Amino acid sequence: xxxxxxxxxxxxxxxxxxxxxxxxxxxxxxTLVPATTSVPAAKPTTYAFRITGPDGKPVTDYTxxxxxxxxxxxxxxxxxGFEHVHPTLGADGAWQVRLSLAAGAGTYRVxxxxxxxxxxxxxxxxxxxxxxxxxxxxTPLPEPARTTNVDGYTVTLDGQLTAGTSSPLTLTVSxxxxxxxxxxxxxxxxxxxxxxxxxxLAYLHVHPDGAPGDGKTEAGPRIKFYxxxxxxxxxxxxxxxxxxxxxxxxxxxxTASAANSGGTEPAGKQGxxxxxxxxxxxxxxxxxxxxxxxxxxx
Ligand SMILES: [Cu+2]
Numbered sequence: 001x002x003x004x005x006x007x008x009x010x011x012x013x014x015x016x017x018x019x020x021x022x023x024x025x026x027x028x029x030x031t032l033v034p035a036t037t038s039v040p041a042a043k044p045t046t047y048a049f050r051i052t053g054p055d056g057k058p059v060t061d062y063t064x065x066x067x068x069x070x071x072x073x074x075x076x077x078x079x080x081g082f083e084h085v086h087p088t089l090g091a092d093g094a095w096q097v098r099l100s101l102a103a104g105a106g107t108y109r110v111x112x113x114x115x116x117x118x119x120x121x122x123x124x125x126x127x128x129x130x131x132x133x134x135x136x137x138x139t140p141l142p143e144p145a146r147t148t149n150v151d152g153y154t155v156t157l158d159g160q161l162t163a164g165t166s167s168p169l170t171l172t173v174s175x176x177x178x179x180x181x182x183x184x185x186x187x188x189x190x191x192x193x194x195x196x197x198x199x200x201l202a203y204l205h206v207h208p209d210g211a212p213g214d215g216k217t218e219a220g221p222r223i224k225f226y227x228x229x230x231x232x233x234x235x236x237x238x239x240x241x242x243x244x245x246x247x248x249x250x251x252x253x254x255t256a257s258a259a260n261s262g263g264t265e266p267a268g269k270q271g272x273x274x275x276x277x278x279x280x281x282x283x284x285x286x287x288x289x290x291x292x293x294x295x296x297x298x
Pocket of ligand 1 (some may be wrong): 067068070073085086187
């Protein structure tokens with residue numbers, strides 16, 4: 001058992017040892033069963049799946065988290081083409097949703113984030129792959145940056161991801177040089193943040209700090225989160241926020257530093273000070289991820 005990190009921002013206890021999510025298609029008796037594992041071309045398509053429970057039957061009762069029974073995150077394995085959608089549940093336990101698959105051909109990861117009503121209240125995130133046929137055009141992961149732009153909005157990231165620590169992150173939204181102070185609640189928060197680890201797409205818990213209507217959380221320009229990453233490395237952050245009736249996603253590449261930055265980590269393992277494409281760096285066992293930049297530095 002890991003020692004507590006004392007972040008205190010959890011919706012529920014009992015997450016010990018399960019901070020890494022989305023790597024398994026089946027966990028605790030629950031299984032993500034896609035109706036299909038491939039689609040013929042990259043165009044908007046209907047994606048269907050079921051969640052089966054410990055009795056092998058499709059789960060039809062869920063405990064809503066962030067206003068929804070189930071959140072579906074879809075992203076190509078090179079971290080392009082992020083979609084966060086909310087499927088509809090049929091009486092027979094079949095979920096359906098439209099996916100745009102706008103990044104084009106390639107292998108996508110599908111994450112289902114839900115809490116079965118019969119469970120202990122903890123949310124599970126199960127993952128499976130979806131192949132979109134065709135020739136993939138690789139998209140290099142953008143370099144780490146503190147500022148990103150989406151649809152005329154500028155979003156700035158403050159804070160430092162640190163392995164094993166609940167790290168405060170502040171995202172600040174502006175438009176046309178002015179801070180946005182009238183963000184709209186979206187799924188019971190002013191922002192939703194998903195973090196995926198480059199290399200295996202581990203899906204990370206990120207908790208908003210404060211909720212609309214709690215008397216202290218302002219509607220921008222700052223949105224605060226606590227993100228707990230398990231290891232040093234490169235992560236892609238996806239912030240969904242709503243303004244003037246539209247939900248947009250701001251994306252960042254961020255580098256997480258090692259828990260103990262005192263220099264005891266072997267070179268090449270730390271998230272910072274790396275040499276992109278450094279030859280001869282054979283990762284230690286259990287550290288299969290190549291240094292970031294190795295595939296993207298040219
Ligand atoms: Cu959602």
